[in-house]
Structures are given as structure tokens and as C-alpha cells.
Amino acid sequence: MKALIGLDVNDDRYDIAVEGNRTLLEALRYDCKLTGSKQGCDMGDCGACTVMIDGVPVTSCITLAMECVGKKILTVEGIAKTARPHPLQVAWNNHGASQCGYCTPGFMIVGKWLLDHNPKPTEDEIKQALSGNICRCTGYTKIISAMKEASEIMQKSKSLE
Amino acid sequence: MIKPKKEKFSIIGKPMPKIEGFEKANGSALYTDDLMLPNMLIGKILRSPHPHAIIKKIDTSKAEALAGVKAVMVGAELPELYGVLPASQDETALAIDKVRYIGDSVAAVAAIDEATAEKACNLIEVEYEILKPCLTIEDGFREDLPKIHAFTKTANVMKEVHQEFGDVEVGFKEAEFVMENEYFFEGNTHVPLEPHCALAQWGADGRMTIWSSTQTPHYLHVALSNVLKIPRSHIRVIKPHIGAGYGGKSEPFALEFCSALLSKKTGRPVKILYTREEVFYAHRGRQPMKMILKTGHRKDGSITAIHMQTFLDGGSFGSYGLVTTYYSGVFLTLPYKVPRYKFDAYRIYTNKPAGGPKRGHGAVQPRFAMECQMDKVAEKLGVDPIELRLRNTVEPNTMTINSFRITSCGIKECLERTRDKSNWNFKFKEFKSPNGKIMRKGIGVAASTYISGAGKSIIWNEMPHSGVQIKIDRGGGVAVFCGASDIGQGSDSMLAYVAAEVLGVEVSDVHICQTDTHLTPVDLGSYSSRVTFMAGNACIQAAERIKEMVFEMASQKLGVPTSDLDCGKRLVFSKSDPNKFMNFVEAANMAESKYGTIGAIGSYKPPKIGGSYKGAGAGPSPSYTFSTHIAEITLDIETGVVTVDKIWSAHDCGRALNPVIVEGQIEGSVYMGVGEALFEEHIFYKNGAHRNPSILEYKIPTILDTPEIESIIVESIDPEGPFGAKEAGEGPLHAAIPAIANAIYNAIGVRMDSTPFTPDKILKAMEEKELSSGGSEKSTKKNRDIGAKKLVKELSVSN
Numbered sequence: 001m002k003a004l005i006g007l008d009v010n011d012d013r014y015d016i017a018v019e020g021n022r023t024l025l026e027a028l029r030y031d032c033k034l035t036g037s038k039q040g041c042d043m044g045d046c047g048a049c050t051v052m053i054d055g056v057p058v059t060s061c062i063t064l065a066m067e068c069v070g071k072k073i074l075t076v077e078g079i080a081k082t083a084r085p086h087p088l089q090v091a092w093n094n095h096g097a098s099q100c101g102y103c104t105p106g107f108m109i110v111g112k113w114l115l116d117h118n119p120k121p122t123e124d125e126i127k128q129a130l131s132g133n134i135c136r137c138t139g140y141t142k143i144i145s146a147m148k149e150a151s152e153i154m155q156k157s158k159s160l161e
Numbered sequence: 162m163i164k165p166k167k168e169k170f171s172i173i174g175k176p177m178p179k180i181e182g183f184e185k186a187n188g189s190a191l192y193t194d195d196l197m198l199p200n201m202l203i204g205k206i207l208r209s210p211h212p213h214a215i216i217k218k219i220d221t222s223k224a225e226a227l228a229g230v231k232a233v234m235v236g237a238e239l240p241e242l243y244g245v246l247p248a249s250q251d252e253t254a255l256a257i258d259k260v261r262y263i264g265d266s267v268a269a270v271a272a273i274d275e276a277t278a279e280k281a282c283n284l285i286e287v288e289y290e291i292l293k294p295c296l297t298i299e300d301g302f303r304e305d306l307p308k309i310h311a312f313t314k315t316a317n318v319m320k321e322v323h324q325e326f327g328d329v330e331v332g333f334k335e336a337e338f339v340m341e342n343e344y345f346f347e348g349n350t351h352v353p354l355e356p357h358c359a360l361a362q363w364g365a366d367g368r369m370t371i372w373s374s375t376q377t378p379h380y381l382h383v384a385l386s387n388v389l390k391i392p393r394s395h396i397r398v399i400k401p402h403i404g405a406g407y408g409g410k411s412e413p414f415a416l417e418f419c420s421a422l423l424s425k426k427t428g429r430p431v432k433i434l435y436t437r438e439e440v441f442y443a444h445r446g447r448q449p450m451k452m453i454l455k456t457g458h459r460k461d462g463s464i465t466a467i468h469m470q471t472f473l474d475g476g477s478f479g480s481y482g483l484v485t486t487y488y489s490g491v492f493l494t495l496p497y498k499v500p501r502y503k504f505d506a507y508r509i510y511t512n513k514p515a516g517g518p519k520r521g522h523g524a525v526q527p528r529f530a531m532e533c534q535m536d537k538v539a540e541k542l543g544v545d546p547i548e549l550r551l552r553n554t555v556e557p558n559t560m561t562i563n564s565f566r567i568t569s570c571g572i573k574e575c576l577e578r579t580r581d582k583s584n585w586n587f588k589f590k591e592f593k594s595p596n597g598k599i600m601r602k603g604i605g606v607a608a609s610t611y612i613s614g615a616g617k618s619i620i621w622n623e624m625p626h627s628g629v630q631i632k633i634d635r636g637g638g639v640a641v642f643c644g645a646s647d648i649g650q651g652s653d654s655m656l657a658y659v660a661a662e663v664l665g666v667e668v669s670d671v672h673i674c675q676t677d678t679h680l681t682p683v684d685l686g687s688y689s690s691r692v693t694f695m696a697g698n699a700c701i702q703a704a705e706r707i708k709e710m711v712f713e714m715a716s717q718k719l720g721v722p723t724s725d726l727d728c729g730k731r732l733v734f735s736k737s738d739p740n741k742f743m744n745f746v747e748a749a750n751m752a753e754s755k756y757g758t759i760g761a762i763g764s765y766k767p768p769k770i771g772g773s774y775k776g777a778g779a780g781p782s783p784s785y786t787f788s789t790h791i792a793e794i795t796l797d798i799e800t801g802v803v804t805v806d807k808i809w810s811a812h813d814c815g816r817a818l819n820p821v822i823v824e825g826q827i828e829g830s831v832y833m834g835v836g837e838a839l840f841e842e843h844i845f846y847k848n849g850a851h852r853n854p855s856i857l858e859y860k861i862p863t864i865l866d867t868p869e870i871e872s873i874i875v876e877s878i879d880p881e882g883p884f885g886a887k888e889a890g891e892g893p894l895h896a897a898i899p900a901i902a903n904a905i906y907n908a909i910g911v912r913m914d915s916t917p918f919t920p921d922k923i924l925k926a927m928e929e930k931e932l933s934s935g936g937s938e939k940s941t942k943k944n945r946d947i948g949a950k951k952l953v954k955e956l957s958v959s960n
Contacts, residue, residue, distance in 0.1 A: 019276075035195035036188020038404070040354040041437045045856035048354055076188035085183055093182035096821040099829065100649025101185030102354040102404030108186065131865045134856065136354050137405055137649050139832030140864040141872075142825055 005069050009034060010078025018065045024058075025049045027065035028075060036076035036105045040134070047133030050106035051075045057113050059132075076105035079112055087153035088112060088146070097146035099137030106133045107143060115151055119158075123148075171729050172662040173884050176821045179654040180673065181402070181647075190402045193358035193374045194434050201360075202231055202271040204423050204433035205278035206415060207285050208442065209260035209267050212296070212512035212849030213307065214289035216259055216267070223284040224270060229277035232426040233285070235268050239422060241388045245380055245412035247620055249479030251310055254388060254418035260289070261309055261477035262512050263849050264442030266415040271423035271431045294512035294849050298451055298472045301509030309477060309510040319475055320486045320508040322776060326494075326562040327501030329457075332466025336457030338541065342534060343453050345915035346526035348474065349841040350446030351519055352861055355404020357443055361420035362430040368395040369424070373417055376406040376646050377686030378676045380619065384413040389421055400676040403648045407833070408518040410648070411688045412480060414443055441854035445517025446843055448485060448508075449474040450526040454534055462542050462549045466501040469493055469527060473508040473516070480517035482508050487779030488523025493531055494561040495610040496572045496787055497553040502562050512849050518688060520833060521894045524611060532607035532899030533914060536906065545589065546606050546903065547580050550789075554608075557877070564772030568784055569887070571813030571877035572608060575789035578873050579606070579809045583791040592907050601796045603908025608789045609895035612782030613815075613879075613888040614691025616767045621778075625764035627695035628682030629703040631660060633711075633759040637731065637746030639666055641703075642674045644684035645696040650890050651822040652692045656700050658818055659883060663704035664711070665728025666745055682762070690888035693818065694783060695765045697883030703763030710759060714751035715743055768881075784879045786887045787813040790831065790896035792868075794904045798927065799947045801920030805835055805868035805901060812872070815879035815887035826889040827872035834897025836862045840917050 002017040009032055016031040028034045028051070037060055040048035044059040051060045052074035080086040088111050091097070098104045107130065114121055114129040121129065126147045127140075135143060184190040221233040236255035244250040255266045268285050272278035295306045301317040309317050333339050359373040369391065375381050378398040386393040403410065416433040423431040435443060451472040457465040471489040475482045490504035519525075539546040555561065557570040580586070585604065592602045618626055630642040641660050647653040657671040674680055684696050712723045715733040719726075719741045727736050734742035753759050771781030791809045796802070810831050817823040840860045844852045853859040872893075878885035902913040911926040 029195075030197070033197070034188075035191070038192070038355070039194065039434075040356070040404075041856040043437070043855055043857060046354060080187060085187065089183060089186035092186040093178045096179055096182070096651075096825050098179070098182060098185040098649075099651070099825055100353070100355070100403060100405035101181070101190055102192065102649075104185050105188045108188075127864045131863050134354065134861060134863060136352055136407070136833075136861065137829045138825055139828035139830075139870055140867050141828040141870050142821075143864070 003066065005066060007032065007065065007068055007073060008071065009073045010075060020066060022065045024051070024060040024063040024065045024068055028060060034075055034077050038102050038105055040102065047106040048103050050109045050133065052109050052113060057110050074109065076108045079108050087157070088150040090153060091146040091150035094149060095142045095146040097138060097142040103133060103135045107135070111147055111150065115154055119154060120151055170662055172658050172668060173818050174816065174820070177658065177668065177819050179651050179822065180657050180668065181653065192355055192402045192404055193360055193372050196360055196372055196401065198360065198362060198430040201430040201432055202273060202423070202427060203275045203278050204269055204271045204420050204431045205275065205282050206266045206419060206433065207268040207282040209256065209263060209265040211260055211289055211291055212263050212294040213292040213309065214260050215292060216256060216287060217290050218288040219268060220286040221268060223286070224281040227277065227281050227284060229273040230270060230281045231429065232271045232423050233268060233281065234419065234422050234426065239388055239418055241390070243384045243388050243413060244479050245481060245619065246479065246483055249483050251479045254415055262514050263851065264514060265477065269419040269423060271427055296511055296513065296845065296849055298474050298509050301511060309512060313510065317510040318507055319479065319510045320483055322486050322490065322504065322506040324490070324774065324776060325503040329466040329468050329501045329503040332501035333457040336465040337460045339455060339457045340534060340537060341453065341455040342914060343451070344530040344533065346450045346529055347916050348447055348449040348516060348843040349837050350441065350444050350843045351407040351409035352856065352859065353405040353407060353409055356435040356437055356440045357410060357414055357416055358432070358434045359417045359420045360430060360432040361424040363421065363424040363428065365428065367391065369421055370397040370399065371417060371421060372399045372401055374403045374410055375400055376403070376410045376648050376688060377412060378646060378678060379644060379683050379685055381413050381417060382678050383620065385417065385421060388418055398678045400646050406648045406687065407520045408522060408688065409445055411518055411686065412445065437856060438854045441851055441859070442514050444476065444514035444843065445480050447519040447525065447837070448516030450489060452527060452530045454530045456534055456538070458538055460542070462538060462544055462552055464497055464499050464553060467493055467499055468503040471506040471527060473506065474511050475508045476511055476513045476515035478515035480515045481522065482516070484779060485518065485523035487776055489527050491563060491780035492524045492610060493527055494563050494565065495785065496555055496608055498555055499562055513845055520830065521611065521891045522689065525895050525898065528609050528895040529899045529916065532896065533902050533912065536605070536903040547576055547585060550608055551576055563780065564777065565780055566770050568881065569815055569877035569879040570787060571875040572787035574875045575787055575811035575813055576608060578875065579789045579791045579811045582871065582873060583793065583809045585791060588793065589907065599797060599799055601798055601908040602793070603796060603904040604791060604793045605900045605903025605907050606789065606791050607896035607899035607903060608787070609892065610785050610787050611888065611892035611895065612689055613694040613784040613786060613882065614767065614782055615689040616770050616781035616783060617778045618685055625699070625766045626691065627684040627699040628762065628764045629696065629699040630682055630760060630762050631703045631707055633707060633749045635750060635753065637666065637670060637749060639664060639671045640674060641671060641700065642681045643696055643700065644676050644678070644681040645692045646676050646687040648687050650687065650826060652687065652696065654822065655693055655697060655818055659697055659700045660704045663701055664708055664745065665733065666731050690891045693886050693888060694882055697886060698765040699763040701763065701883050703761045706761035706763065707759060710752040710756060711745065711748045714755065715748045718743055718751065783881055784815065784887045786892040788893045788896050790900040792897065792900040792904045794901060794908060796905060796908045798909060799951055801923035803839060803905060803918055803923065807869040807871065808897060808900070809871045809873065810893050811875050812889060812893045813875040813877050814889040815882045816876050816885035817874045818884060818886050820874055823874055823889045824872045827893040828870045830891065830893035831870045831897050832862060832867050834894045835868060835901070838898040838901040838916060838918055840919060842917055
């Protein structure tokens, strides 16, 4: 028996009908049609499905949709507030930090979370923060460079404000 | 051979973003599972719980009766055999008479949603008669075990290869010393983050469209037509963005045939997405390989002869196995001079998921053996391992004993640059001297070689290996149509850079039409590191033909000969008179007025290369790449844990069309090699069940496990590559593994002749060494206890 629920995703409200065992990832992808978040393992191991719930990165493949009622969900589609790309996206593009790109949505969420809380992370802090996200293509080298550049861009734009 | 007429480049060689960079960073890039069609059904596949069993009966009636189930299919409905290689057709879409591994596909269901499809699968009743499984290389030679495939001549031996070039016995007699060692390379698998996915839509007109996460849309196209028995012209294969493959999506899989037939049966689109566990069953990864390597050497270290014997645990199906069997030996005549070479190989069918081509296909395992052997030779001779390699490397423009044509070759530069960058000369001696510390440093080197595309197509014919069509629109937009499959390595971007460079437009003016068999000319696919070399050359040819038309018009308008014209920044201009120029779009419009629609074709076919002996088709490539890796490690002698601190990786890629992408390929290759060296293993219980079919249990390196990687690009400017380029996607993997093994020896003086180099193996090898050198069992046991306690402590701290 499905239940009607409302999800607040990227500041939009989605009214959807879900079974009790519908994961947040399934609800986002198949009910809300927000396919940016990816399914890699279905067990919370790879991080490709990571979204932010009330400001905290969570693997949406092992989170139930019903648990998220009344919470604020942020997905990769909501990272850039306007048509202009977020500094993380600019840096990712500059450094070739996406190869196949399947892990990128998860990295965007965790990367944003890190830079929001720690605007100038050290390389070790970057590695610790991103250690729950697997990238099988890049060897992480370009991801680390992109994180550093994103941090610099955000610093600069702050100093301009 | 079309040679680019440019010397100075405005795009080639410059760091550039990839054309789909933003799309991938903002979540809008569409992968197969992101596609949803109206009225779409979800398919599921029922899998075998037995490694080897005869299917006596399948009863699907209960599944069919379940509400929401729209169709059920079994193997007998698609009886046609397929296999990616024409000479190895041993698979059916679903098992028909028997199952051959735990996870083999037995039946498929299409239903209104995933839960219903899963429920229906569980309602299918299959009666099995259990057979004894064949699970190891040794089992494969046993005549008392049932055959996995009826056609094998000797037990479960699928393929034998025997080659000899020159008389190796003479070579071994000539040698000052002969060394023979056994090596073992454990199986491992690709783990692309996107599980395989296919969406099929069978139209009422009998024509079918399939979107699939495939690296080889062309071969899928061929196989679908053969198995589904409809003309290839009625099938359209579209490849959306792919969440990588590394070789794991290089051939047709059950889900593509099943989604197609289920769509035909229901008249509705059907999508099948593999679970992560199913991806481990689909496999086609690195095959476990036992190797016996015998090499003869003179006192100066030069090689007098090599005899390699390989035994491949191939799993249940052929896949690319015929090629893997050859590749397990043919490349050992490189990158060192080898005057005599003998090679014997056996590939075994076993009741496990089929092995296939993982990045570096078949050549990674023997390279591990050869590079460890070279390290032992250097040790025996008291020569520096890099010096030994430098003395023996092949030269440019030479031919190997097995008739491989070497053109450009930067192996010496690779060795020298990694040596200098890593401070090898100091570290190698420093780390070697034993010290009492618990944390031991070590440094090791290895070199390798790989192909830039196979010289022969999988389906032998006279047609090109890659085709490109280019169309210019009236606004100056350049549309490039090519069947090359970008799987994340950047081949779409490569086409855009090449077209923009030749035509003098901006990269943003180029639109790449992703692989779609209705629209794009055939490119054989993303395997054997062939795309940059072949599609790149095809693209240059097509673009040069467009340029010819555009220059003809510009020549008329500007009143200068075409030989005086050049292009760039969307302009066509005179090289001698800077005042004479015009817009590219204007010249293109004039050409359209004269010729009609502006379009051109280009194609690439490798030159006739290779020998004329049996099996000569395996190994020849229009060009070879070369790599050298130096690994620096820290080894904890109490726990046996190896930490790779840094890898210097030099790769001769001919020319880096975009250095950022080349570095990315080097870094990704090194990363994958480190995983294979330290902990990845695709292993099975004695009953044939997969031991670790999840990302959690099959451990792949996280950002914390990955060493610092310094990539060094070596440019040997290949005479036949597009702008001089060769491959970069697979070559830089091979040497990472033996470099780490050799670093372990440098650190603690024990040899790791089998992968992965896990702590238990290292501790055991250290114990054996200590015992053989007169140490007591007690002291080694004491060490091990300390190590165990330390690990427990570390684990409890991190928890």
C-alpha cells in the first residue's frame, strides 16, 4: 500500500506516492525524476547516491524516503543556485575530475559539505572527507586538485562580496 | 596515411576541459538507467544457485499468473549461440540445457515494477540435476569431471596456444645462467560504478531500439541481429553516457537480449538494470593465471631466450578468451630485445563467472612475471634494475622476433625520467640496507608495453576499423558523427579537439553525435586502446577533406593560393599577408553554394602488419606504447601491511592531445594497478559461490588507500598516430603491480610472486625467509603475535 508523502528537494516540494520500503534514492530518481544521484551499489558502499539531508551527507540508497518527510534534501541538481555553475563544478570541469562521471554527483555533495564547513581544507582533510566516495576512474588525483581550486574560487568570491 | 599539415597547434597539446565536463558535474548527463520511457516495464533475471547442473525442467506458470507480470522468457526462446569472437560462440542469452556457474542466467521476467519482477522470479520453479563442478586450473585437465562445454577436445581445456620463434634450447645453452620461476596472478574484476543497464523498445513495425551501457555498440549490433533473428538494419543501438567499463562492458550480455525479447513479447519498453551482485557475475575481468617463466641471460644481463607457459582460469564462457590466451604471451618479446621466444598457453573452462578483458587485457599477468624476473636477474648480476632494463630495451623502427613492428618508442626516456624524478639512485641503495626499524621503506621499478589498437578487427573483413562523418552547418557549427564509444576516457572530447584543430574553429563549435548505429559510422568500440589512434586518424581525414573545400573558396575570395592558407580562431587567413583573411563560416557558406551540403567522410584501417605464422593476428598493432613505474612503499614488518607512498609513472603516449586527459588516464591506471597489487581478488568458495560480490567485500581503493601519483608524459611523436598520438588508457596499468612487488623485495628481501600482496602472504614469506636463514620459529611467531595485537588495536581505535 503506497502512502502519499511530500519531499522538500532543492527547495521544491514533490508530492509522491511511495511504498514503505522505497529508498530515498529510488524516490528521487524514479518518482521525482531527479536522476542526477546515481545508484552504484545499493548498500551504502560507494557514495554515488550521496545527498544532503538537513545539511548532512547521507547515502540515499540506504535511507527510506518516508524518513525524509519534513527534512531539507539537497541533490546534485540543487548545488548551483542559479544557471551559473557552482565553484566545485567549475573546478571539476577545469581539472578533468570527472572521467565517466558516475561518481561525480556524490562527490559534489560531500565536496560542498566540506567547503561549507571548512573553507580551506588541507589535503588530509579533503581525503578524510571524501573517503566514503569511490571513484574508479581518476585515481582521485584530479579530484583533490579540483577540491583545492574550488576552495580558492570560493575564497576569492567571498573576498569580493 | 593522412598527415596533419600543421606544425603549430592552437588546441592540440593544450590543457582543455572535456566537452561534457559541466554536464557530468551538474547531474544532467544521461546514463542508461536515467532514461525512462512511457509505459516502460522493468525486467529481472533469475539466476542459478548451482555451479554446474542440468536444467531438467522450468515451470514458469506461477510467475506468469502473478498480477503485474507481463511476460516471462526462458533460454529455449533464444537458442542462437553468440560470443563476441566469431571463433568462440558458446553462450546463449539464457541457459538452455545446463547452468555453468552460480549466477548463470536461467529465466527473465518483465513486470510493472521491480518488486513484482523480483517476486515473479522467485515463483519460477527450476528442477536441476547437479553435476560435479570444475573450479580450478588443475581441475580443468581432469578427464573424470564433466565437460562444461561439449565441444572441448581435452577435458575442460578451451584453448591451447603453442608458438616458437628461433630455437630456445640453443638460447638456453648459450646463456651464462638460466632462471625459472613460477608466478600466480589472482583474478580480479572491473567494478565500474554504473551497473550494466539496457533499455529496449520493440516497435510495432518490428524494428527495435536499444539503449545500452556498452563499450562495443557495433559488436552488440551484430550479436542482437544474429540472436533475435531480425535484420541488423532494423536494430538501432544507442550508447548514452557510460559509468565506465574498463573492459567489463565490451561484449553482449544477457540483459540486452532479454530486454529486447521481453519488449517484443509485451510491445512495451523494457529496462533491465543489474544489481551490484549481478555485475560481479557478469564479470569478464582479469583471469587468474599461473605462469612458469624461464629466461636465459648472458653476464651483461642480455636475454638469450624466453620460454613462457601460462594457464588461464577462464570461467564458464569463451568471452575474449581466445585473445586473452594469446595476449598472455605474445607481448613478452617487448620492451626488451628477445632473440628466441617460446610460448605455451592453456585456457581452462571453469564453473565460475567468465573472465575476459580487463584494462591491459591478458598482458598484465605475464608482465608481472617478467618484471619480477628482471628484478631477480638484476639482483643476481649485481646490476641496478634500471640499468639492466636500459641495456636491453628495444629500439625505435625495429621488428620483434614475432614480427611486431615497432615504430616510435620512448621506453628509454620513460626509464630515465622516472629514475631521476624519484631519486632512485639514492633510495634504491639506501632502502636496501637492512635496518632494525619496524617501518621499512622500499622502492621498486618495472617497465611495460601495450598496443594502440589491435591490428585486426574481431570480425575479420576489409572494412575500416573506424569511420567519421563531418557536416558543417550554415552557422559554422561542425557536427562530428562517429561510432566511437566514450566510456569516460574522453574519446568524444578527443574527436572535438581534432576536428577543431584541423578546421581552425573553437572546440565549442563542434558537436559530437554520441554512438548511435542509425547515425554514426562504425567504430569497432572502446577496447584494445584503439580509439584515439583509429578514430582520431579517421576524424583528421574527414576534417582535412572539409578544409580542402573551404580553402578552395577562401583562395578564390582572397586571391592567394591554397598553399598560402591557414586557419584558426574561426578564420581562414593568408600566411604571407596578414591583411587577407575571412571568416570560416563565410568560406563554408561559399563552399555550400558551390558543392551543396558540406559533408565529408574519413576512415582508418591499420596497415598490413604482423607475421604469417599461426596466431599471427594476435598482437600486431599500428603502434606500441611504453611505460615505466617506480613505486615507493612503507612496509610494517609486524603487521605485513604495505602502504604505497608514491608512484612515479612515465608513459610514452606519442603526443598528449590533451595532457590533462592523458594524466587522468595514467593516474586512473596506476590506481587500478595498486588495487590489484594490494588487495583486489575475485575469489570463490569451494562450492563455486562468489566470496565477495559487493563493493564492501571486494575491496577497492578509496582516496585514503591511493598513493600520490606523479604522471610523467613522454612524447615520442608517433609517425602514424593522429598528430603523433598513441594510447594512454591501458598501458600505464601493467607496471604498477610488479613495481610494488619489487619495492617489497627492496624493503624486506622477500619476493612476492603471487598477487595480491596481502599482509598474511607477506608475513608468511618473511617467516619462511627467517627460518631458511637460521631464524627460530619462536621469533617469527612472536613477530606475528605483535602484528596481530597491533592490528586489533588500530582497528579498535578507528572504530
